[in-house]
Amino acid sequence: MNKLIHVAEQFEKRGISARVFPSRSEALIALLETIKDGQTTAFGGSMTLQELGAYEALMNNGKNVLWHWRVSGEKVPKLLKDAMNADVYVSSSNAVIEDGRLLNIDGVGNRTAALFFGPPRVIIIAGKNKLAPDYSSALERIKTVACPKNAERLNRNLPCRLTGKCQDCRSPERICQVSVLIENNLNQRSLEVWLVNEELGF
Template sequence: MNERIKIVINNLEKRKIPAKYFSTREEAEKEILRETKNFKNIGIGGSMTIMEMKLHETLANKDKNVYWHWLVEPEERDETRRQAANADVYLTSTNALTENGELVNIDGMGNRVSGMYYGPKKVIVLCGVNKICHDLVSAMDRIKKEACPPNAKRLGLKTPCSITGSCNDCLSEERMCNVTVIINHKPMAVDLKVYIIGESLGY
């Protein structure tokens, strides 16, 4: 663990958000399985990090009920989002994590970010080292350049960023930058933890 990550973890814990560092995704997965051992219902917020880790498959193989709207038909997505938001454990990632310990996220619908601070009993946020930023300004810059455009392209959205690769602060009907949330401190009603993984994961 390098000095920068130590600073991030220290600042998260100052904000009453427990944090751990794992060198590899495999190490993080073992800890998640331990954390979820006594829980049946697992919700997942849209996350390429979790998709790349195939955590949903691992959890399903452990006989967990996994609620993730990415895995169901369009007509089932709203109900699945609600089930995820009320699950025992909610897993997701973050678009950016500042050195000062702030979690910064931009969402299209808002279900992912709302699940991070209200609803589930336990929330675990997974963050690859590629998402650590110096401050709030660089965090927003990262999201607008490295997270939203490739995600819009992946989803086939008709937004300027999906074509140009950079944010135009558009007013497109398919705009995905609709809800911006900064978690400055542990939310009152949620057991929130952050797992930093020493790999480049997600957008």
């Protein structure tokens, strides 16, 4: 917990609001409490949110939630665009750098774009396993953990799925298309990082 508190303090210094939760259940309760009735909430693709059961919890509480993981193929493009106009955007981060920065790699760009140019309020929920001491370690974590596991999850025929490490491939099935490093709050938007003292997602 002390380490997460220290990391939260680094985010605050960069103008990014940060909270620390002892458990996933407490983070989920806070999420339910913070979404107001009548607000539209959009989710980025996130195993963290799936493991939290966040979509089901919000829907069961009568909230309006947009998540492309819960619609059929032909509805996805419109939903991705609608998500950019949501009141609240919730996602995780591929890596949380301990000096208060966020590093993300995306396949389509919808998630990364929403984090810095989209909904007026963005909440990033990340487990302690996402922490990395510096930029190089964060990139290494993504290339050796997140990307290979996502390639497996998506059933993509990619070298990283076989080797467990990014090969900077040129495959048409490549899922590492866009990289974004957030180093500070932009235009004083409501950007929040919620750190959870459990392992969540990958």
